Amino acid sequence: MTHIKTDILVIGAGSGGLSVAAGAVQMGADVTLLEGHKMGGDCLNYGCVPSKALLAAGHAAHAMTTGADMGITPVTPKVDYAAAKDHVAGVIAQIEPVDSQERFEGLGVRVIRAFGAFTGPNTVQAGDHTITARRIVIATGSRPFVPPIPGLDTVPYLTNETLFDSREKPGHLLIIGGGPIGMEMAQAHRRLGCDVTVIEGAKALGKDDPELAAIVLDSLRDEGIAIEEEAQAAEMRGKVGAIEVQTKDGRVFKGSHLLIAVGRKSNTDSLNLDAAGIETTKTGIKVDARMRTTNRRVFAIGDVAGGLQFTHVAGYHAGLIIRQALFGLPAKQKTAHIPWATYTDPELAQVGLTEVQARKEHGIYSEVVRFEYHHNDRAIATRQTKGLIKVMVYKGRPVGASIVGHQAGELITLWSLAIANNLKMSAVAGMVAPYPTISEINKRAAGAYFSPRLFDNPTVKRVVGLVQKWLP
CATH class of the missing domain: 3.50.50.60 (FAD/NAD(P)-binding domain)
Known part of the structure; x- marks a missing residue:
């Protein structure tokens, strides 16, 4: 010893x-x-790294099916699922030495x-x-977390700890749980050629702004993913290749593979x-x-x-x-500036208070400014106009931001910086973003906060009129 x-x-x-x-x-x-x-723990081996690598493989496959509006003839990709998982393993192996x-x-x-x-x-x-x-x-x-669903102990199932080692392509993947993990893996597998059904006991992406979450869910449904909400799993049965999930309301969903993604x-x-x-x-x-x-x-x-x-x-x-x-110095954690993102396409990101939370906490003094992606020139050029940003403002300072759309996970970091440092909206409005970039969306959101104060303000117009009379 x-x-x-x-x-x-x-x-x-x-x-x-x-x-x-x-x-x-x-x-x-x-x-x-x-x-x-x-x-390296869960993130390197079973979580962030492999999931984003598999999403990248799905994105590459999906890109081949789009582009008609840019003059590119779509084709059906030939997906080697096992090779896609080899790509995931390769990404992990490349990062492993750091950990x-x-x-x-x-x-x-x-x-x-x-x-x-x-x-x-x-x-x-x-x-x-x-x-x-x-x-x-x-x-x-x-x-x-593996819930105590009757029959689950007799049915073969995957979790994020076993999913990425599997080289067998699911014919029809059933996913229990409509949170970020469930929805990311739903889209990755759908784009890699699998049928996918998500079974969620409450609301899918229920922790995010419902307006923005709906944009993501509509996009996933458009890609052919079945998303069943208010569907509480009550019983599991079957074997590899033939699994059934019965919900409390009597519905039965059939698939070849089962992924449990209901939490941690x-x-x-x-x-x-x-x-x-x-x-x-x-x-x-x-x-x-x-x-x-x-x-x-x-x-x-x-x-x-x-x-x-x-x-x-x-x-x-x-x-x-x-x-x-x-x-030996005191240090206390804060959570108001902690962002998070769901890496579906479109992405979904949040920092600070949502619109509902801001209204509840600050009442009539809370303002919500919006700017939609379809007004951004870069998004128009790349045909990625689905999305919007909402910024919650209290006394001239952002207290929350919700973003859905291309690169939402990247855009949200600016609002984390602003909240962490107690910056005013004028600090964001005063920055200069290169044109044309998606990042202009943040500046335009700040502009949306000031526009009515400047352009719809009679006092401002009177002052400008007087100044113009006196200027040489």
Whole structure:
């Protein structure tokens, strides 16, 4: 048995854990990192990276079926599904070295490939190692939540952890769950030649602005994806190639393969948190605004903390931990400036308050400005005019932005910057965007806020008239 003393112990080598380990060791701390599974965690191996790679393959196939309005004759692509999955594996392999054990050991991190469990307030057992740490960071992430649907235990099903390894092309993919993961994989598979049915117990993309979500859903339906809402799965039956899902209202959906995409569950089961005095909630580990658990020596970040479950949030949390654990400075998390995006085509992105939330929080003092893609010259030139932006404004400052359309995930970052730095709408209106670009949409949205104040204002017109009389 080996006993290790360290400044910072990081449990979990996903996005958040790796960011803490890399930052801390390069600033002079003694860092130990535990990972019992794959380096890079869910994002690299089962989530963000492979899903976007598969979406790219679907986009390439879909592009061959369009272009008639630009003088390009559409053709039916010949899709090699297994080769598309090889592309996904190749993308993962190209990124893997950045998250590898070798790289982190090269930085000076002590990497132990074992799962950890607490044996005391500041001690963790991992394989043959007992580790005592001044500060501990739990970054164990989450895994797919598999609902207790009758019959599911007898039916073969996929989750995001098994989907990308499969080389067998589904004839008809049934997807349980109409959230971002479900809708992204629905479009990717439809464009790769599969029939797809999405079965959602409530509203598909229900956490996003309903007006903007409807634009995405209409686009997916136009591509031939069946999206069944208010369809609560009640029973599963069948075998590989012949699976049935029955909903509570008696409808039956038949397909060849089944993907479960109904949410995530925090990875806390094997940590023995009670030994460290760490409390949990229904969604994960209980933390305060500084990401501290009920054991003040232990932090929890990323998915396991039970808040917003995005890779960039875990990275943001990591920065808060570096500030506190290395420099002893307080740092509290904020969520108002945290954006997210669904990478369907068109994309759907959000930061801050939605229109409904802004109306509820700020009442009549909340303003909503809009600008539609079909007024943007670049979107017209590329035939990508489906979409719009809504910016929620309170006292001259943006408090939220919702975007649907081409590059929405890129456009939303400007509004995150504005909200994070408490900028006024005048700051966005004052920027200059190159012409013609999709990014002009952001500037035009800010312009839509000022237009009525300038062009429909009698006082402004009187002042201009007086100035014109006096100018030489």
